Amino acid sequence: MTGGATDGPGPTDDSGPSSPAGPTGPKRRGRPSRTADTSGPDARTRILEAARTEFAERGYDRTSVRGIAKAAGVDSALVHHYFGTKDEVFAAAIELSFEPALVIPDVLGDGTEGLGERLARYFIAVWENPASRAPLLAIMRSALTHEAAAKVLRGFVLRRLLERVAEGLDVPDATFRAELAASHMIGIAMFRYVIRAEPLASADPEKIIEMVAPTLQRYLAEI
Amino acid sequence: MTGGATDGPGPTDDSGPSSPAGPTGPKRRGRPSRTADTSGPDARTRILEAARTEFAERGYDRTSVRGIAKAAGVDSALVHHYFGTKDEVFAAAIELSFEPALVIPDVLGDGTEGLGERLARYFIAVWENPASRAPLLAIMRSALTHEAAAKVLRGFVLRRLLERVAEGLDVPDATFRAELAASHMIGIAMFRYVIRAEPLASADPEKIIEMVAPTLQRYLAEI
Numbered sequence: 001m002t003g004g005a006t007d008g009p010g011p012t013d014d015s016g017p018s019s020p021a022g023p024t025g026p027k028r029r030g031r032p033s034r035t036a037d038t039s040g041p042d043a044r045t046r047i048l049e050a051a052r053t054e055f056a057e058r059g060y061d062r063t064s065v066r067g068i069a070k071a072a073g074v075d076s077a078l079v080h081h082y083f084g085t086k087d088e089v090f091a092a093a094i095e096l097s098f099e100p101a102l103v104i105p106d107v108l109g110d111g112t113e114g115l116g117e118r119l120a121r122y123f124i125a126v127w128e129n130p131a132s133r134a135p136l137l138a139i140m141r142s143a144l145t146h147e148a149a150a151k152v153l154r155g156f157v158l159r160r161l162l163e164r165v166a167e168g169l170d171v172p173d174a175t176f177r178a179e180l181a182a183s184h185m186i187g188i189a190m191f192r193y194v195i196r197a198e199p200l201a202s203a204d205p206e207k208i209i210e211m212v213a214p215t216l217q218r219y220l221a222e223i
Numbered sequence: 224m225t226g227g228a229t230d231g232p233g234p235t236d237d238s239g240p241s242s243p244a245g246p247t248g249p250k251r252r253g254r255p256s257r258t259a260d261t262s263g264p265d266a267r268t269r270i271l272e273a274a275r276t277e278f279a280e281r282g283y284d285r286t287s288v289r290g291i292a293k294a295a296g297v298d299s300a301l302v303h304h305y306f307g308t309k310d311e312v313f314a315a316a317i318e319l320s321f322e323p324a325l326v327i328p329d330v331l332g333d334g335t336e337g338l339g340e341r342l343a344r345y346f347i348a349v350w351e352n353p354a355s356r357a358p359l360l361a362i363m364r365s366a367l368t369h370e371a372a373a374k375v376l377r378g379f380v381l382r383r384l385l386e387r388v389a390e391g392l393d394v395p396d397a398t399f400r401a402e403l404a405a406s407h408m409i410g411i412a413m414f415r416y417v418i419r420a421e422p423l424a425s426a427d428p429e430k431i432i433e434m435v436a437p438t439l440q441r442y443l444a445e446i
Contacts, residue, residue, distance in 0.1 A: 059368065141367045144360075144417055145282065154418050162420070173430075179414055179423040180434055187410025191402055194367055195377050197385070200402040207396075211403055215438045 044082050046072040051083075051093040056138035060146045065089065090142070091152045097135035098161065108168045108220075116217025120209040123185045128205060133193060140186070140194075157182075169220055177219045184215060267305050269295040274306075274316040279361035283369045288312065313365070314375045320358035321384065331391045331443075339440025343432045346408045351428060356416060363409070363417075380405075392443055400442045407438060 050072035054063045065086050069076040083089040107122050108115065126132045142149035158175075162182060166174035188208065191197045200208075273295035277286045288309050292299040306312040330345050331338065349355045365372035381398075385405060389397035411431065414420045423431075 137367075140413075144364045144367050144413070150418050154420055157418070158420055173422070176422045176426060176430075177434070179420055180411070180431075183410035183414040183423070184407045184438075185410070186413060187406035187408070188403065190363075190367070190409060190413075191406040195373050195380070197377055197381055197402055199396070199399045200406070203399060207399075208403075211400070211442070214441065215407075218437065219434070 043072070043074055043078060047074060047079050047082060047089075048092055048096055051079075051089045052096055052135050052138075055090060055093050055142060056135050059138070060090065060142035060149045063090075087148050087152060090149060091156060093135070094139055094152060094156050095160075097132075097139055098156065104161065104165055108165060112170070112221045115221050116215065116219075117209060117213035119181070119216050119220070120185075120213045124205045124209055127185075127189050127193060133189075136189070137193065140190070171221065171223055181216045181219045184212065188212070266295070266297055266301060270297060270302050270305060270312075271315055271319055274302075274312045275319055275358050275361075278313060278316050278365060279358050282361070283313065283365035283372045286313075310371055310375060313372060314379060316358070317362055317375060317379050318383070320355075320362055321379065327384065327388055331388060335393070335444045338444050339438065339442075340432060340436035342404070342439050342443070343408075343436045347428045347432055350408075350412050350416060356412075359412070360416065363413070394444065394446055404439045404442045407435065411435070 047068060051063075051068045054068050054071055058067070063086070065079050066076050068089060069079045072079070079089060083092050104119070104122065107118050127136070139149070139153060143153045144150075162175055162178045165178045169178065171177055188200070191200050192203075192208075193201075195201075270291060274286075274291045277291050277294055281290070286309070288302050289299050291312060292302045295302070302312060306315050327342070327345065330341050350359070362372070362376060366376045367373075385398055385401045388401045392401065394400055411423070414423050415426075415431075416424075418424075
C-alpha cells in the first residue's frame with residue numbers, strides 16, 4: 001500500500017511498475033492548460049463528472065476521451081492534461097463513484113459488535129440510492145466486459161478499499177474474508193438491481209440486512 | 224405479427240402469446256427444413272452450440288442470428304425455424320449453459336445435513352471448470368449490459384432454477400433465501416474469475432467452500 005498523499009483523488013497507479021513519471025501519481029502531467037476559461041478546479045470537476053456519466057451511460061467501450069471532453073465542455077487536451085489516458089480517466093471516475101465505499105473503514109471503526117449489521121446497512125443504503133447506485137453498476141458492467149476496466153477496478157478495490165478494511169479486522173486471512181463479504185454484497189446488487197429477480201428485488205431492505213448481517217459478521221469478526 | 228412472408232421455413236413469431244401455431248411447446252414451428260443435409264437433430268445441436276459460443280465470445284450485442292447460422296454452417300432461416308428470434312436463441316443457449324445448474328435440485332435432494340457444503344462444492348466445481356465457466360460468465364456479461372438478456376435470465380433463473388430449489392427447502396421465504404445463496408456464489412465468481420481479486424482469485428477451492436458452506440447452510444436450512 002502506498003502511504004502518502006491519500007487525501008485528494010490519490011495514487012491510482014496500479015498498472016505495474018512502469019511509468020517513472022515522478023511521485024505525484026497519475027495526474028502527473030505538469031503543464032497547465034492554455035485555455036484559461038476552461039481550466040482550474042471547476043474544469044477538473046466537470047471532466048470527472050462528465051467521465052462518470054459517460055462511462056455509466058455508454059459503457060467503457062463506447063466512451064472516449066473526446067466524448068468526455070465534449071460533455072464537459074472542454075478540449076480533449078485538457079482531459080489528457082488532468083487525467084492521462086482513457087484508463088486513467090476511468091480510474092478517477094471509479095474513485096469518485098466509490099467515494100461512499102471509502103467510508104467503510106470508518107464504519108468498521110466502531111468495534112466488532114454489530115459490525116455485520118452496520119456494514120450490511122451501509123451497503124444497502126449506498127445501493128438503494130440511485131445516485132450512488134448508477135455509477136457502481138456502470139463500473140460492474142465495464143469490469144465484466146473489459147479487461148482494462150477489470151484491471152483498474154482490481155487495483156483500486158484491493159489497494160484502496162479491501163486492504164484498508166482488512167487492516168481493521170482481527171481475523172486470519174482478513175483480505176480474503178473482506179472479499180467474501182464484498183462479493184456477497186455485489187452479488188445481491190446484481191440480483192436485486194440488475195436482474196431484478198423477485199422476491200429479492202422488491203424485498204424490504206431491513207429483511208435483507210437481517211439475513212445478511214450474520215454472514216458478514218462471521219466473515220469479518222469470527223474465527 | 225403476421226404469420227406470412229418470413230423468408231425461410233416457419234414463422235418467427237416471438238412477440239407474445241399470439242400465434243396459435245400448435246400445442247407442441249416453444250419449439251412449435253412444425254414444418255421441417257427443406258435442406259436435408261443441414262436439418263435434423265444434429266443441425267439443431269450445432270446451432271445451439273454455435274449460439275452458446277457466439278454469445279460467450281462476442282457478447283449479446285454483437286451476436287446475430289446470421290452469425291450463429293454461419294458458425295453452425297446452416298441457413299439463418301433454420302435458426303429461426305428451430306428457435307425463433309435472437310432472444311429465443313439466447314434463452315436456449317442460457318438453458319444449455321445452465322444445464323449443470325439444473326442438477327442443483329438433485330444436490331439438494333439428500334437432505335438438510337451438509338447441504339451448504341454440498342452446494343458450495345457443486346458451485347465451485349462448475350465455476351472451476353473452464354468449459355462450464357465460460358458460458359456462465361458470458362450470460363452474466365450479457366445480463367449486466369442488456370435488459371433483454373437480463374429479462375431472459377430473470378425468467379429462466381427464477382422459473383427453472385430458484386423456484387425449483389425453493390420447493391425443496393423447509394424454510395420460510397425459501398425463494399428469497401435461495402436468491403441470497405445464489406447471489407453470494409455469483410458474487411464470488413465475479414471476484415474470483417472476472418476481477419480476479421487476490422487472494423480470492425488464487426485461493427484453494429476447499430478454503431472457499433469451508434468459509435461459504437455455513438452461509439449457504441444458514442440461508443437454506445436454518446430458520
